[in-house]
Every structure is written in structure tokens, then in C-alpha cells.
Amino acid sequence: MTETRDHTVRRSWTPDGGQDVILPDHAARWLYSKTGLTEMSTPAAPDSALVAGESALPDAARSAVAAVVGPEHVLLGREDRLGRAGGLSYVDLLRHRGTGDLPVPDAVVLPADPEQVAAVVAVCAEHGVGLVPFGGGTSVVGGVAALRAEHAAVVVLDLCRLDRLVSVDPVSRLAVLQAGVVAPEAERMLAEHGFTLGHVPQSFERATIGGFAATRSSGQASAGYGRFEDMVEGVRVATPRGEWRLGVAPASAAGPDLRQLVVGSEGAFGVITEVTVRVRARPAVHRYEGFVLDGWTRGAEAVRALAQSRVLADVTRLSDPQETEVAFTMSGGWKTRLVRGYLRARGVAEPCLLVLGWEGASTAEIAARRRAALRVLRGSRPVSLGTAAGEAWRHGRFAGPRQRDALLDRGVCVETLETATYWSTVDDLRAAVRGALADALTEDGRRPVIACHISHAYETGASLYFTTLVPRDPDDPIGQWKRAKAAACQAIAGTERPLGTITHHHAVGVDHRPYLPGEIGELGVDVLAAVKRELDPSGVLNPGKLTG
Amino acid sequence: MTETRDHTVRRSWTPDGGQDVILPDHAARWLYSKTGLTEMSTPAAPDSALVAGESALPDAARSAVAAVVGPEHVLLGREDRLGRAGGLSYVDLLRHRGTGDLPVPDAVVLPADPEQVAAVVAVCAEHGVGLVPFGGGTSVVGGVAALRAEHAAVVVLDLCRLDRLVSVDPVSRLAVLQAGVVAPEAERMLAEHGFTLGHVPQSFERATIGGFAATRSSGQASAGYGRFEDMVEGVRVATPRGEWRLGVAPASAAGPDLRQLVVGSEGAFGVITEVTVRVRARPAVHRYEGFVLDGWTRGAEAVRALAQSRVLADVTRLSDPQETEVAFTMSGGWKTRLVRGYLRARGVAEPCLLVLGWEGASTAEIAARRRAALRVLRGSRPVSLGTAAGEAWRHGRFAGPRQRDALLDRGVCVETLETATYWSTVDDLRAAVRGALADALTEDGRRPVIACHISHAYETGASLYFTTLVPRDPDDPIGQWKRAKAAACQAIAGTERPLGTITHHHAVGVDHRPYLPGEIGELGVDVLAAVKRELDPSGVLNPGKLTG
Incomplete structure (x- = not known):
């Protein structure tokens, strides 16, 4: 149990609120020249x-x-409430640095188990108090904003004490995990089995x-x-109308799959307290490598060929020329210069980095899968960068978000957004979003860098993930973000027939x-509202x- | 277009209402000895x-x-209405032979396209007339029963004229098919591309x-x-509140996946008029073969090992000893005697037939996948029966339902039911259903043959499909079926925690x-009812x- 744990959290990507990722000088210089970035006063440290x-x-x-969770688990202090005020989007980070309005919850509640969650939900429904379920607080779309709506008060329900691996069924390869388990802990506990x-x-x-x-998340190894x-495989949900459990078999024709109505419901229908997940044997071997395509x-x-031949590597990730340029620039140094020279010598005009990562039970298994993939890839004339490039990506795979704090310190507006569409629309969608972002962000001598990658590929289509770097508008940083976000969203979804989904793995939230x-129709929104009225009448x- | 097509259909599995599958004499003799079957008077020919x-x-x-579809597409004749009265379950077949109550629709309506479907749905909603969407009419759970409920009349909306391949996107590998396209036609039209x-x-x-x-169907090659x-990938649905389209990307985090709310909705939320499906390159090569495990x-x-090693063949099908015995007996002849002898000589005490079928782009691809599967299989000491046994299964893969007509003629009560569960419960579930069926059907000298197979395997579990053969209770054939069905369902789902799903691929229907x-909770039923009220208020x- 975790009764003695420190429940303080900070609203910055780096755990201590400081910067463990520093923006190297050569990268800053590159940003100066590319974007018109100038020295800018560092905004206040988060929450100060x-x-x-x-x-x-x-x-x-x-x-x-308090009668449910104990008075010591109802937190009313400034630090505790600020620590659960919103998520970790660029605007959330700005707000925590004193720009814009930050909705702060009236209390933070720390239930111990699913039963306490159900009881707290019932209390909130009875008293008409808004309740925001809160896990890692990493939403970048306003998904955990402490909005009151029509209620007199709103509490954040932090699920950090629901941190148990409840059970493992090694025969069926199922595990029941409590909702508050953070991913590394889940992996650690599952690894024991x-x-x-x-x-x-x-x-x-x-x-x-x-x-x-709650957000229909998708991981880097989704392929x-x-x-x-x-x-x-199953969910346990605390709704104002009582507990709801779903999942009795791997597949069923007993009506619509209601698990898929809970997955992605963003806490609006109930608080997910336990999830039964399919698990796999831990891979004994992995191999990550880099290629460049022109x-x-x-x-x-x-x-697309890899996906439609069904030989995708477990991680399959293609950066566009702009993102490849950013990646080369950020790493910098003599190795990168060597790579650039090598690619020039091979006649590669527009390098696009492709990372492929395999995980498996044996070297032989991986070798067989890799062979099948390379056979399909051959026609695209890949230039191998070897495992060093793959391992470099793997080593830095979680660094992106942390870099935000450092970039923010240097005056950079850094935001990401993602979408997905069918293959025949991928190029149009990329062009439309790039164009919209460039139009919205090119002003007053500021020029954006817009980088894009495919990180999730399917037989019928792929995701597109955009990262934008642009000097912050010192006068209206929130407005700058809003204009860019609206322009990108309009490009994706503003036409009569959307070019793609408004979000592939970041959820709906507020943004x-x-x-x-536009995506699911007014009827779709009505259906969701009907489900909410049924489960959460107040x-x-x-x-x-x-x-809403 | 199909304006000149004969729209007559018959409620029997064999297309012309006759028997193209005859029960061989040696199979009948085996049934006599196993089940206590005796010569019985042949019930009336269907609908006579x-x-x-x-x-x-x-x-x-x-x-x-009539103003919508044209008067010639509103059928009121006896043959037309009987031909869409219910599905093709054992009790439906009995009813069409004059036993039990058969709800007959008041009219059959044949719309030409999705727009006409939407208009007919609107008319029915306005006039308070029940509407049963009808495709192939193959439901075995009462899914197309022409029930009026509280309405004064009920029409069957036969979608047979919605028979077009609307479009193909060869880049994204997507096809839009109208709802009334029968599967062989879909394959024929897709094959042209x-x-x-x-x-x-x-x-x-x-x-x-x-x-x-509408039913969350699962095919024999689901693996x-x-x-x-x-x-x-997408659906177009005619609801009383207007048309509803879903599907803009292969995957999305824009809230719950509402496509999965439509899939399995059995026409209760709207009439599915078009489905956008993922398609694949036609396989150039196939290899089906048979094995026996002891x-x-x-x-x-x-x-389970094949599934959890992720090397399932495209078709993976395991018959239990009883089903294997039925299969051997039905085929009969010297070849079967040879096989039995061969297995005895190899010390196989309880033969279980395993059919593995691969389909792929090349012999090499299939060989690689087959090798991986056989490596996993090796520990189970399979006895190969070669491709002849696999091809025999493939040849007869659709014969099962047709055999029903012949068996019915001979006085056999033949019914199938299916479920699915997680691997750790598979044995318990099989034993429970077998026990329940045996108890319910052993009476007055009648003894059931209960055969079972796994035809759909997943990493976490599998389906179980049961076929029961027992002499018909001449005095109360409907009651005999009801008792058996209730006993099996109770065994699957009657306990506080269901042992499995009440249906893996036959849907809910009436039965x-x-x-x-018990499976989705009272809350789950309330959610479905709320969605229905929203989309189909009348x-x-x-x-x-x-x-309901």
C-alpha cells in the first residue's frame, strides 16, 4: 500500500519542474536562424x-x-490543488507559468480502491459536485481541466492510490490492473510474472x-x-448509477461491444477503476534500427507496403524531411555530420528517417520477421543507418515531452497535434495541415518549423503526428496557440467530409x-449525450x- | 440493376427447399444406434x-x-411474406413445417437504395409500423422474426436490391458495399479488382x-x-432521426468508437445500408491440411499455443472427440476406415481433428508461416492426415446448415449453439454445456450426440461451437428445443459470473x-435502451x- 507516499505532483513534463533536458546551443542557434527566434525573457517557473x-x-x-476516503485524503492545499490543475498541453504549461486562466479544483480526493471511488462518485452525484478523474495528468487536450460547468464546485479524483496489479491469469494471459497504475509500474509488476x-x-x-x-491511447509499438x-478485455467502472463491469470473453456477438463505448469515454460516463488487459510473454530479444528513404x-x-503486406515491425516510424532535419540538428555533433555526408554521397536528396523496431522471443524469430519486412522495403531503396540509429531513437523515445519545458524557457511555442486518415488521403492531409499551420504562425518575422511523422500504420491508413516550433508571440501567446490549433483542426475536419480524424490518440477533451x-455526426454526439444522461443523470x- | 430478379425466397437451408444433401444410410444407422432414433413420419415440406x-x-x-419504393416493391402475397417469416434456426424450420407459431410479416418492402431505405424508415416511424431489416435471413436466434410488439403491423425490409459494390479505393484497400450484397457476390465483385x-x-x-x-459475424478464417x-471501417445507417455516417480513419481517439455500437446493433438502432470494409489482396495460394491430436x-x-505464439493458421479449427467421430462417420467409406486404422496404429486413443488452412501471396510465404506453426505444434505430437483431409473440410465447409433439412426429414432435432471464453475456462465451459445438454435431452429413450469444436481462437481465449443431434420429441418438439436451449444458456450465463459469452457470432436476436x-449488466441494457430511444424514439x- 502507498499510504506514506508523497502525493505532490507538478504541472511540468520534467518530474521536478526543472529541466533535465537542456536545449543545446547549436540547436538554439538553428532555431534562431530557422524561425526568427530571439532571446526572450524566461517566463516564471511553474506555479511560482x-x-x-x-x-x-x-x-x-x-x-x-472525507467519510469515504478519510479526511487526510481530501487535499485542500494550494500545492496539491495546483498540481492537479489541468494537464500538460502547451497552453496548460503557459497557464502554470502565469499566462491565461487556470481553472483550479476545489479539492483533490485520493480514494484507496474501486469501492471508495464508487462511493465518492455517488457523493458527488448526490451533492452536485463536478468530479474530474485524474491519472498521470498528461492530457494535452484539456481532458483533465478542472472545469465546474454548472456545478458549484469541482474536485479532482486522483487515482494514484489505485496502484495494484489485482490478478494475473497466466493461462489466458490476462491481467487485472487498477486504474491508477502508472505504465512503468505495470510493466515492473507484470515482469515478475x-x-x-x-x-x-x-x-x-x-x-x-x-x-x-479513458483516452483510447496508442503506443509507439502499436503495430x-x-x-x-x-x-x-474488460473494464470496471464506477458510475453514478452504480458499478458496471464488462468483459466475459475475448470476442462476442452479444450486441454492440460496450467495452468500446467505455474505452475513449474520458471519464464522462463513469470512472474506470480496473482494466483487464491482454498481456504477452516478455520479449527476450529486441532489435531497433534506422533507415533513410529519399x-x-x-x-x-x-x-503502406509494409502494412498491407502485414510485415510491419512492432515499432514502425517514418519522419518527414522536416522532422528528420530537426532530429539530425538536435543530436548534432560529428556523427550527424558523418551521416549527412554519407546520405549525400548516396544521392539522397530529402532524407526521411525510418525507425523499425522488432521485439520477440528469439533472434531467429526477429530475423525471420525482419527479412520479410526488408524484402518488401527493397523496392523503396532504403539506406541503412544500422542499429545505432535505432537505439538512439529508443533511448530518447520519451524525451520529446520533457524538451518542451526547456523550449518554453527559451521562448519557443512548441505544440504537437495528431490525426489519422486512409492511405489515399495521407499526402493531402499532411499538406493541408502544414499549410494551415504555416499560414497561422508566420507573422511579425516569426516562421514555424513544422515536422511530421507516421508512427502508427494500419492496412488502410496511418496516423500523422505534427510538431510545431515557432517563437512565442510575446503579446498574445494563448491567442497565437488558439489560432494555430483552430487552423490545423479546420484543415483536418473543417470541410464537409473530414480529411481525417480530429485525433488519433490524444482524445477529445476540451480542445x-x-x-x-463533423466526425461522428450530430447524431453521434446525441448518442453520446444520451449514454451520459443514462449513466450520469446529474x-x-x-x-x-x-x-459537455 | 436487379429489377427483373425473382424475389422469392424459401425458409430452408437448401436453396430450392429440397435436399441436395442426403443423409447417407450408414450415417442414419449410426444415429439409430447412438441416439435411439427410429423411423419417424416426415413432417410436411416447408410452407406447404x-x-x-x-x-x-x-x-x-x-x-x-409504395410512394417511396413503387407499388411493385411492396409485396403482400403469401409466398413472399412466408419467405421472409423468421430465420433459419431449428425452431424456425419447424415452424415452417407447421409446428408452433410463425409470425408472418404484413408486407415485404424492397427498397432500391440507401435513400429509399431512409425514406421507408421515416414512413414506418411516422406511422408506427414495425420494420424488420432482412438480408440473407439466415439468423438462427430469431433475429429477423417478424414480431409486431406493440405495433399494429410489421413489415420486412428486404435489402436484396441494395446489391452494389459502390466504390473501391485500391490505395487504401477499402471497398464500400451495399448492405444487401450476398457474400459470394461481394467476393466476385471484389475479385474483379x-x-x-x-x-x-x-x-x-x-x-x-x-x-x-448487424450481427458481429465471425468467419471460418477469422484468425x-x-x-x-x-x-x-465505416457504416451508413438509416435511422428514424436521419442518416448517420461513421468512419473517417482506420483508428481514432475521438471518443468511444461508435462504429462498434452500430456493429452488433441488429437493426435496432437503424438500418445499415452501406458498409465500408477493409479488403486484402486475393490470395494466390492456399493450403489446407488435417492433423489429429490425441x-x-x-x-x-x-x-492455445498457436494463438499465444501468434502463428495461427488463417483457418484453425479443432474438433473434439465427439465431433471427430461424427465427421468420420458422416464421410464413411474405406478411406475413413483406413484413417481409423492408421490412428489406432499410432496409439491415438481419442482422435481430435485439427484443420489448419493458410492463404497467402506465395508458396514461400505460406511455407514460412506453416513452418512456424508446426514448430509450435510439435510438442502436441500431431498426426498428419495431409492436405486431403484439409481439402475435404474445405469442400464441405458450407454443407452443415444444408444437412439440417435432411436431418429434419429423418426426425432428428439438430441444433447448434456457440459461446466463447478465456482459455482458463474453456474446459469448464465445454463440460458445463455438454452436461446441461445431455441432462435436458436424455429422455424417453432418446440420447443426444453432442459435438463441439473450437473455430475461432484468440490470444486470450476461444469460441466453442456445439452441435447437438437427438431424436425429435414427437409430442413436443418446440418444448424439447426450448428446454435444451435454456439448459445450455443457463450453463453458459446462468451463474453470477458468466462462464462465457451467450453468443460468440450468432447475435442476440430473440433467443x-x-x-x-447477465453479460453486460442491467446498466449495459439500460445504455442500449437509451441509445435506441435516442435514435428510434417510436x-x-x-x-x-x-x-426489445
Whole structure:
């Protein structure tokens, strides 16, 4: 049990609020020349100057919640409430540095187990208090914003004490994990039984099992292990109308698959307290390697061929020329110069980095799968960079988010967004989003760097993940972000027939709500609202997200 | 277009209502000795003596429907209405032979396209007329029973004229098929573009794309091609509140996956008019072969090992000793005697037939996959029967349902049911269902033969499919079936925690409704009802199925 754990959390990607990833000088110089970035005053350190107002939680509700979890697990202090105020998007980080409005919860509640969660949900429904389920707090779409909506108060339900591996069925390869288990802990506990989940999103170090389910998360190795929804065999959910359990078989025709209605429900229908997941034997061997393909179109075609021949590596990741340039620049040094020279000598005009990673039971198994993939790849004339390049990616696979803090310090507006579409639309979608971002962010001498990669490939299509770097608008940083986000979303979903999904793995939260009707229809939104009314009649669960 | 097509259909598995599959004498003798079957009077030929009462469809509704589809596409004749009265379960077949109550629709409506479907749905909603969507009519769970519920009349909406391949996207490997396309036609039309769907359930010859989606169908090659829900990329649905389209990307985190709410909705939320499916390159090569494993436990362990090593053949099918015995007996002849002798000589005490079938682009690809599978299989000491046994299965893969007509003629009560569960429960579930069926059906000198197979294997579990043969109770054939069905369902789902799902690929229909709350909870049923109220406020769609 974790009764003695320190429950303080900070709203920055680096665990201590400082920077363990420093932006190297050569990278800063490159940004200066590319984007028009200039020296800028460093904004305040996170939370240093913020005020958390008085808690508006009514005494009766507070007493009732305290009676469930114990008074020591109802946190009202400034640090505790700020630590669960919103997620970790660029605007959330800005808000924690004193820019814009930051909704702060009226209390943080720490239940011990699913039964306490159910009881707290019931108390909140009875007292009309908004409740925001909170795992790792890594949402980048406002998914854990402490919005009150029409309620007098809102509490954050931090699931950190639901940190147990409940059971393992080694024959069926199933594990029941509590919702608050963070991914590395899940892997550590499963490893004791010889198993792995294999779910490795960029937020891996902080994100939780419940969060993965609530947001339809997808990990970097989704080609091998599947999206999180593919791993979910069962769920236990605390709704205002009582507990709900789903999942009795790997597949069923007993009506619609309601598990898939819970997965992606973002806490709006109930609080996910336990997830039954499919696990796999821990891989004994892995092999990650890098290749370079010449040009985006050839690269995307290669990934499509791998997907449609069903020989994708477990990790299959293609950077466009811009992202490849960023990657080369960030690493810098003589090795990168060597690579650039090598590629020039091979006649590669527009290098696109392709990382392939295999994990398996034996070297022979991996060798066989690798052979099949390389056979398909051959026509695309890949230039091998060997395992060093693959391992370099693997080593830095979680560094991206942390770099945000360092970039923010240097005055850079850094944001990511992602979408997915069918193969025949991939090029159009990439061009449309790039164009929209460039238009929205090129102003007053500022020029964006827009990088893109495919990190999740399917037989019928792929995800596109964009990273944008641009000097912060010193006068209106929130407005700058809003304009860019709106432009990108319009490009993706603003036409009568959307070019792609408004989000492939970041969920809806607050930011994507305006685009949901375009994707699932007004009828789809009505259906979600009907389900919410049925399960959460007083509308206390995660106000303002998904269905509102 | 199909304006000139004969729209007559018969409620028997064999297309012309006759028997193209005759029960061989040696098989009948075996049934006599095993089950206590005796010569029994042949029941009436299907529909010969049935009366279809006056149509209760109000004139106003009939005129309104006729205005949409044309009067010639509103069928009121006896043959047309009887031909869409119910599905093809054992009790449906009995009813068409004059036993029990057969609900007959008041009219059959034949819309030409999705727009007409939407208009007919609107008319029915306005006039309060029940509407049963009808594809191949192969439901074995009452899914297309023409129930009126609280409505004054009920029409069957036969989708046979929605028979087009709307479009193919060869880059994304997507095809849009209208709901009424029967599976062989889908394959024929896709083959012209070099593609296949690969969905091959036992009802393949008659079942439709819309029916596959509405029932969460699973084909015999599900290990290779996936369940039908895995193939669905998008749907177009005619609801009483308007048309609803879903599907803009292969995967999304934009809230719950509502496609999975439509797939399996059995026409209760709307009429599926188009389905966008993932297609694959047509396989150039196939190899089917047979093996025998000694004993059920060893066999199931072998299939589990294949699934968990992720080297399942595209078709992977294990018969238990009883089903293997039935298969050997039905084929009969000197070849079977040879096989029996061969197995005895190899010391096989309880033969369990394992059929493995691979389909692929090249002999080399199949050889590699086969090698990987046989490596895993080696520990289970398989006895190879070669490709002859595999091809024999492939040749007869759709014969099972047709055999029903012949068996019915000989006085046999023949019914199938299926479920699925996690691997650690597979043996318990098989034993429980076998026990329940044996108890319910052993009476008055009648003894059932209960055969079982695994036809769909997953990493975490498998389906179990049971076939029961028992002499018909001449005095109460419907009651005999009901008792057996209830006993089996109780064994699967009657305990506080269900042993498995009430249906792995036959859907809920009428027969499984009582067991739905046990599987998805009362909350789950309430959620489905809330969705139905939202989309079908007057409750006219497929009355009495799924949510009622």
C-alpha cells in the first residue's frame, strides 16, 4: 500500500519542474536562424506566482467525501490543488507559468480502491459536485481541466492510490490492473510474472492504465502490440448509477461491444477503476534500427507496403524531411555530420528517417520477421543507418515531452497535434495541415518549423503526428496557440467530409469538442449525450469534456 | 440493376427447399444406434400447409411506402411474406413445417437504395409500423422474426436490391458495399479488382454484408482475416432521426468508437445500408491440411499455443472427440476406415481433428508461416492426415446448415449453439454445456450426440461451437428445443459470473435476450435502451430483438 507516499505532483513534463533536458546551443542557434527566434525573457517557473482561490467545496460534500476516503485524503492545499490543475498541453504549461486562466479544483480526493471511488462518485452525484478523474495528468487536450460547468464546485479524483496489479491469469494471459497504475509500474509488476503489456506511448513514464483506457491511447509499438483498446478485455467502472463491469470473453456477438463505448469515454460516463488487459510473454530479444528513404512520398509508400503486406515491425516510424532535419540538428555533433555526408554521397536528396523496431522471443524469430519486412522495403531503396540509429531513437523515445519545458524557457511555442486518415488521403492531409499551420504562425518575422511523422500504420491508413516550433508571440501567446490549433483542426475536419480524424490518440477533451459533430455526426454526439444522461443523470462526471 | 430478379425466397437451408444433401444410410444407422432414433413420419415440406393471414398494414402506411419504393416493391402475397417469416434456426424450420407459431410479416418492402431505405424508415416511424431489416435471413436466434410488439403491423425490409459494390479505393484497400450484397457476390465483385474480403462464415452462400455487420459475424478464417467488426471501417445507417455516417480513419481517439455500437446493433438502432470494409489482396495460394491430436485437452492446449505464439493458421479449427467421430462417420467409406486404422496404429486413443488452412501471396510465404506453426505444434505430437483431409473440410465447409433439412426429414432435432471464453475456462465451459445438454435431452429413450469444436481462437481465449443431434420429441418438439436451449444458456450465463459469452457470432436476436443483463449488466441494457430511444424514439426498428 502507498499510504506514506508523497502525493505532490507538478504541472511540468520534467518530474521536478526543472529541466533535465537542456536545449543545446547549436540547436538554439538553428532555431534562431530557422524561425526568427530571439532571446526572450524566461517566463516564471511553474506555479511560482499562482494563487489558488478559496475552495468552494461545500462543507456537507467535503464531510461526505472525507467519510469515504478519510479526511487526510481530501487535499485542500494550494500545492496539491495546483498540481492537479489541468494537464500538460502547451497552453496548460503557459497557464502554470502565469499566462491565461487556470481553472483550479476545489479539492483533490485520493480514494484507496474501486469501492471508495464508487462511493465518492455517488457523493458527488448526490451533492452536485463536478468530479474530474485524474491519472498521470498528461492530457494535452484539456481532458483533465478542472472545469465546474454548472456545478458549484469541482474536485479532482486522483487515482494514484489505485496502484495494484489485482490478478494475473497466466493461462489466458490476462491481467487485472487498477486504474491508477502508472505504465512503468505495470510493466515492473507484470515482469515478475514474465509478461508485458507492450503499451509505450510517449507519456509512458507518467501515464496510467485508466488514462490509457479513458483516452483510447496508442503506443509507439502499436503495430506489434495493438492500440490500447485492442488490449482491453474488460473494464470496471464506477458510475453514478452504480458499478458496471464488462468483459466475459475475448470476442462476442452479444450486441454492440460496450467495452468500446467505455474505452475513449474520458471519464464522462463513469470512472474506470480496473482494466483487464491482454498481456504477452516478455520479449527476450529486441532489435531497433534506422533507415533513410529519399522523400516523403517514397517513405509513406514504403510504410503502406509494409502494412498491407502485414510485415510491419512492432515499432514502425517514418519522419518527414522536416522532422528528420530537426532530429539530425538536435543530436548534432560529428556523427550527424558523418551521416549527412554519407546520405549525400548516396544521392539522397530529402532524407526521411525510418525507425523499425522488432521485439520477440528469439533472434531467429526477429530475423525471420525482419527479412520479410526488408524484402518488401527493397523496392523503396532504403539506406541503412544500422542499429545505432535505432537505439538512439529508443533511448530518447520519451524525451520529446520533457524538451518542451526547456523550449518554453527559451521562448519557443512548441505544440504537437495528431490525426489519422486512409492511405489515399495521407499526402493531402499532411499538406493541408502544414499549410494551415504555416499560414497561422508566420507573422511579425516569426516562421514555424513544422515536422511530421507516421508512427502508427494500419492496412488502410496511418496516423500523422505534427510538431510545431515557432517563437512565442510575446503579446498574445494563448491567442497565437488558439489560432494555430483552430487552423490545423479546420484543415483536418473543417470541410464537409473530414480529411481525417480530429485525433488519433490524444482524445477529445476540451480542445477537440467543436470538431466532434463533423466526425461522428450530430447524431453521434446525441448518442453520446444520451449514454451520459443514462449513466450520469446529474452530469457531474468530467464536466465540459467529450459531450459537455 | 436487379429489377427483373425473382424475389422469392424459401425458409430452408437448401436453396430450392429440397435436399441436395442426403443423409447417407450408414450415417442414419449410426444415429439409430447412438441416439435411439427410429423411423419417424416426415413432417410436411416447408410452407406447404401454412396460412399467411390478411395483411394488417394500414392503407395509409402502405401508400406512403409504395410512394417511396413503387407499388411493385411492396409485396403482400403469401409466398413472399412466408419467405421472409423468421430465420433459419431449428425452431424456425419447424415452424415452417407447421409446428408452433410463425409470425408472418404484413408486407415485404424492397427498397432500391440507401435513400429509399431512409425514406421507408421515416414512413414506418411516422406511422408506427414495425420494420424488420432482412438480408440473407439466415439468423438462427430469431433475429429477423417478424414480431409486431406493440405495433399494429410489421413489415420486412428486404435489402436484396441494395446489391452494389459502390466504390473501391485500391490505395487504401477499402471497398464500400451495399448492405444487401450476398457474400459470394461481394467476393466476385471484389475479385474483379484483385481483392477479397475473406469473410467466410458457414452462412456464406446466403448471408449479406449488412447482416454480417448487424450481427458481429465471425468467419471460418477469422484468425487470418479478423472478425467482421475488424473489417468494418465505416457504416451508413438509416435511422428514424436521419442518416448517420461513421468512419473517417482506420483508428481514432475521438471518443468511444461508435462504429462498434452500430456493429452488433441488429437493426435496432437503424438500418445499415452501406458498409465500408477493409479488403486484402486475393490470395494466390492456399493450403489446407488435417492433423489429429490425441484428446481434447491436448488439442485445446495446442490451439492455445498457436494463438499465444501468434502463428495461427488463417483457418484453425479443432474438433473434439465427439465431433471427430461424427465427421468420420458422416464421410464413411474405406478411406475413413483406413484413417481409423492408421490412428489406432499410432496409439491415438481419442482422435481430435485439427484443420489448419493458410492463404497467402506465395508458396514461400505460406511455407514460412506453416513452418512456424508446426514448430509450435510439435510438442502436441500431431498426426498428419495431409492436405486431403484439409481439402475435404474445405469442400464441405458450407454443407452443415444444408444437412439440417435432411436431418429434419429423418426426425432428428439438430441444433447448434456457440459461446466463447478465456482459455482458463474453456474446459469448464465445454463440460458445463455438454452436461446441461445431455441432462435436458436424455429422455424417453432418446440420447443426444453432442459435438463441439473450437473455430475461432484468440490470444486470450476461444469460441466453442456445439452441435447437438437427438431424436425429435414427437409430442413436443418446440418444448424439447426450448428446454435444451435454456439448459445450455443457463450453463453458459446462468451463474453470477458468466462462464462465457451467450453468443460468440450468432447475435442476440430473440433467443439470447434473457441472458444479456447477465453479460453486460442491467446498466449495459439500460445504455442500449437509451441509445435506441435516442435514435428510434417510436421503437419501430426490429421490435423484440436485442433491447426489445
